[in-house]
Amino acid sequence: MSSEQPMSKQIAATGRLERLATLSELREFYEDYAACLDEKDFDRWPEFFTEDARYRVQSVENYDRGLLHAPMYCEGKGMLKDRVSATRVLVYEPRRQRRAVFNVRLLEEGAVIRSQASFIMIEQMLDRDPVLALTGRYVDEIVRTDAGFLFRDRTAVYDNYRIIQNLTFPI
């Protein structure tokens, strides 16, 4: 960047670079989250959230109408841990999942980052073919801490008219 550029342009360019840097960090955060769940590293999953975070998996029908019911509903890290500890005791068909996160959008930067991203989750039961089980978008509020980004509110808003079979692991 030439030092003969006007100050305003330099400031604007810096702003753009900062924004790109945040977006890049955000993508990395989202992909790390997806990999954590794909790999079933469930003990690590609650660590993506603040202590009093809210986490929900909810249909777009309910979300758009402002209805509160969500099939997965967690208030606080305790409930997040309960969600994953249950996977060790419940009876369910063995499966693998693979998530793709894309169209990451940084909507607002500040003390709280507001962002969204699209997701798809492909699920493959042990004896059956892969199925595109869930599609939707994440609606997020993220804070910067010494430990990096943490979700203080994450809602996985799914487009599905119906869940295929069950939601066994977090999304």
Place this chain on the structure above:
Amino acid sequence: MATIAQEAVRGDSANPRQWPSAGVDRIPAWVYTDPEIFAREMALFHHGRTWNYVGLECEVPTPNSWKRATVGLKSVIVVRDREGEINVLENRCTHRGAPLCWEQSGVAKGGFGCPYHQWRFNLQGDLIGIPFQYGLNEAGGLPDSFDKSKHGLTRLRVARRGGAIWATFDAQTPEFSEYVGEEMLMALDRIDKGRKLKLLGTSRQVYRGNWKMWIENARDNYHATLLHTFLTAFKLVRADLPPARNTAYRGHTVGRTYTRPIVDAEQEAKAVQEISTFRRDYGLNDTETVETHTFDFPDGMNMGFQMFPSCMFQPHLNVPSYRQIVPKTVDTHEIHWTFFGYEDDDADMLRRRLKQANLVGPAGFVTAEDGEVIVKSYPVVDQTPEAAQIVEMGLRGPIGAPTMLTEHAIRNFYEHYRQVMGL
């Protein structure tokens, strides 16, 4: 494996299906896999002389508001008219069979118009408008003999009870009160007596399996105390706890249970020896999901029911929900959950209801296990149509003694089933 090879297994019309001679102590596997049986069930049950859940009153709160619902395999529109009455109309244009409503819900200003040829129906389902009915410039149009009054939408009969809306296709279905019986009327009235329901949301899921496998599962207290870690570990339902007081009537079942049963340590010690899923070391960080000290009813009980053919109301703790089992094909069915609270719920109660909903529904700590077992079982059931399932639990000792260790409610279902199906 009990077989019924000697009894007629063939499903063709020359040799109709025959139930095993053991009666309802056995369920023949073809009942879950034969498409002709499925078609007959839909004709006799959901499309026939039964009452079916189509939604909550609070889902259509204002005049002109409507929602789509399903009765058996047929799409219906539930609409509140300008006088506040509820109409349930088949979602099928009488012209060429197109569905009128393509969205899930909406507001029908001026009635319903078909997207195809814009035939217009009012909120009662009367056909009130046909574009170019009289042609144009003396050409085209419908003949004078065409009588609009004969081509309104199919109207279902409607009943409103328990904060919900019920519908039937058949003019011969008994009146709602007679159909459900005294005990269920009491259970329904408990739901909305003196309180206004408040919709919290809906969820749906689809399972590969026959719809009746879910019906049976919900009537099967025997599995409840063995399969579900969340029920046994958190003392919600367990063989040593006071069992539900159940009544049966015309294929329905109504049960009354303690919202929060008291544990007897001696009984618990005996029972848990037989329950391999019982874990003393398993606990939750947030116990509000599985615990309550606030009861929705002064008697500290929850009353649940199953209305034949396929609607349930099964409250746990503080999370009531209507649960509709929606058959799709012989080997798939959906579950539609409608969660609600009450207008006068305080913040604490609302929070409890939302947290406890984690127990049920498409991510249910309890109910998801049922679905998983059904989906894993179905291919096996499908491959052994000559097999018969054993439902003899509860036949030991005095019949009707209160216990969870019984398949009594499943036998009741098939007694009624066989009667209506002529099997």
